[in-house]
Amino acid sequence: MKYFKDNDTLTFIESKCIGCTLCTDVCPHGVFEMRGKKAYLVKEKSCMECGACEKNCPAGAIKVKSGVGCAAAIITGLLRGTEPTCDCSSSSGKCC
């Protein structure tokens, strides 16, 4: 199943990659693939912007504008004038 995203949310600077393979370990959508000793962006459009790759890349080669892809969180954010917020801990039971 595919969704859509903005084009500029995920950036990968190949020259910084040290080939540690962590991005391929953490990505749940196979966005990165190891080719030789370097990672490559192979399925950028499948990125769900969870931010796992950026958080774990020791070389700082990956940048993602991460957050929850949840309409309720975005609408709540719009109403409150804040960033999208998934209020999982509330008694309403709404959670991702």
Added chain:
Amino acid sequence: MNFRPIQKNTNLIVKNQQSTCCNQNLNSAPWISGFINSKYGMIPVVKTDLDREDYKGHIRSRISSYRDNFTINPGLYAVGNPDSSSHIFVTANYKMSFDLLRKSLKKINGWILVLNTGGINVWCAAGKGTFSTEELIKQIKSTHLKDIAPSGKIILPQLGAPGINIVAARKATGFNILYGPVKAQDIPEFLQCNYKANSSMRRVTFSIKERAILIPIELFMIKKKFLAIALIILIYGGLTLEGIIFNKIPETSLPLLIALVISIISGAIITPLLLPYIPFRSFALKGAISGLSLLYLADYIFGIFTKTNPFLKIAIIILGTLFSSYTALQFTGSTPFTSLSGVKKEVRFTLPIYISAIVISIVLLIINKAIQWSLI
């Protein structure tokens, strides 16, 4: 579910001793088979078979707000007969996450380290920042893991990665920390394959079964909105120039209520089930398509709206389609593949359409009433 997994000031080292502990709550947890007495306290040994009570909890948390309190205490637990070099599996303190992990550790001797995520599952907690590097380091320290299992490898759930900086965690704790597979059920194979996860173990799936299991909670979450809208419909139906008259309610309210139910069936059941098969990637569009189709089918087969005034009929179709679309859009929060930037786009695009549709429908509903009241 309220007990402390580690009690201080015990110096015995007796493995798998049956519980003789004085802690009533600890004794009463049916998923504990015994205890390991370490010099830092009692470590509960947990069963790897789930029983009826466990499954009952799973079902209740799938259908209600029971899941908000479906928690276990953070800390260290054991499975089998672990020693100082056994693996340490990390999870969240949502009991469902914990249960799925222990169920997958049959015939494995290991430790389970439960992080305090406020009772939220691993992936959501990682996104919220409670399944975090700091929390991992904190639990490793407070459970004295460096003394209990100094040469054990720590296996993190892959979906915890948005909250964990593994390199920083390795540096801070001195442990060998790895990412295990997405699903706990793949852990035995992951261990057998020398900590290698194949690509299918590294990917999230969203099968029809995985989508179907989310439907009850979607319905539960929409319940309050449904009741509020139903009340408005009943008041609207009975409204006359002389006040609210009960026997006037069915004529107008019934088709509106039927459309409301149809739109919920379409938005919260049909759209999630048929998600990959409904055209377009936009959830709002998918919901609108399935809503409109279902309303049309209901009218075509059962003639539900044939006797309805044309103004009311158009309002019903607009509102029914809109509500189905809105309900389907909410499902973006339950999927494992929608992106923040994509849903933002969708919300920005659909909100003005929703507002316009509501305004048009209100005008149509006013015209309908004016006709009923012979004002025009």
